[in-house]
């Protein structure tokens with residue numbers, strides 16, 4: 431008979447308590463477990479801080495270079511090489527002073543350094559970092575789509591928007607002064623009667639039907655608010671050719687995807703200032719419409735349209751939320767049908783500055799079915815997709831018929 435230490439029991443009897451380890455072995459086993467967890471956790475924390483710092487710095491670099499190599503180099507340099515260099519320098523300085531090498535914490539030094547670097551970015555340069563994370567925090571995912579990339583992008587957009595807190599340039603804020611209001615205010619020149627066109631309420635009997643108060647609208651209708659799906663579709667993404675400097679690597683707008691033929695709406699009341707029905711002449715823009723708002727202070731552009739409303743011409747007036755055409759594929763070489771939407775602030779006739787419309791789209795109204803003044807769209811042209819005539823929104827006052835019924839073409 432062997433006892434638990436492998437020795438023969440001289441009495442020949444089995445010790446029933448011999449399967450229990452002695453207390454010191456039990457404690458040692460737990461210490462080993464705790465130590466292994468600590469080592470593992472330490473490396474997880476260090477790896478996480480290096481990764482987050484790498485993503486933040488590579489996203490900042492992605493605003494100035496389209497090269498994957500340079501973007502990666504910026505991330506690795508900030509997350510790994512810089513702490514290594516600083517640690518080496520500190521170590522040699524302290525060794526020279528004290529005559530012995532100090533302990534700087536090894537892996538914890540990396541974690542601490544990266545946390546300080548990230549806090550500096552977030553607290554000192556929150557707006558720039560937030561914009562970089564919102565627009566390009568997913569640059570390394572390319573155009574991949576799936577459950578995990580979608581979750582990651584959603585989280586990164588939320589972090590970016592929080593840090594950025596939507597800081598419009600002052601001149602844009604002045605031009606889009608009612609853009610940030612979630613509810614449209616009544617224009618001051620309208621009589622302060624019980625407003626009969628408030629959404630959800632029918633016009634009161636005996637009251638005149640007043641025009642809808644001015645408001646900003648998303649260019650595509652719901653039910654889901656369409657936003658750019660990845661960094662290649664956002665403002666500042668890489669595009670060929672010489673582009674205005676504010677557009678970073680070239681993309682002076684955002685790309686919003688919906689099926690071919692989806693209605694495209696004017697974002698604000700305005701006037702048509704550019705219109706191209708010939709997709710060949712339009713080149714890479716295809717068919718497009720530009721609207722001018724706020725007495726020429728703001729321009730909105732709707733590019734790659736499939737159809738443009740037949741009654742629109744240069745100088746035509748449109749209301750905010752009114753349909754002006756349909757989403758298309760004109761001018762697009764290698765992509766699915768989408769709307770390229772641009773927004774610019776016009777400083778003077780020759781000076782225009784494009785701004786990123788994405789943060790505004792988060793809270794602009796989703797247009798309801800009010801495709802155009804007058805009755806539903808006219809007869810479809812054979813072989814051309816026509817948007818379905820959706821029922822009008824409840825309580826939406828019909829606009830006065832100021833233009834003939836539109837024909838889509």
Ligand SMILES: [Zn+2]
Nearest residue numbers: 683684685770
């Ligand atoms: Zn585009």
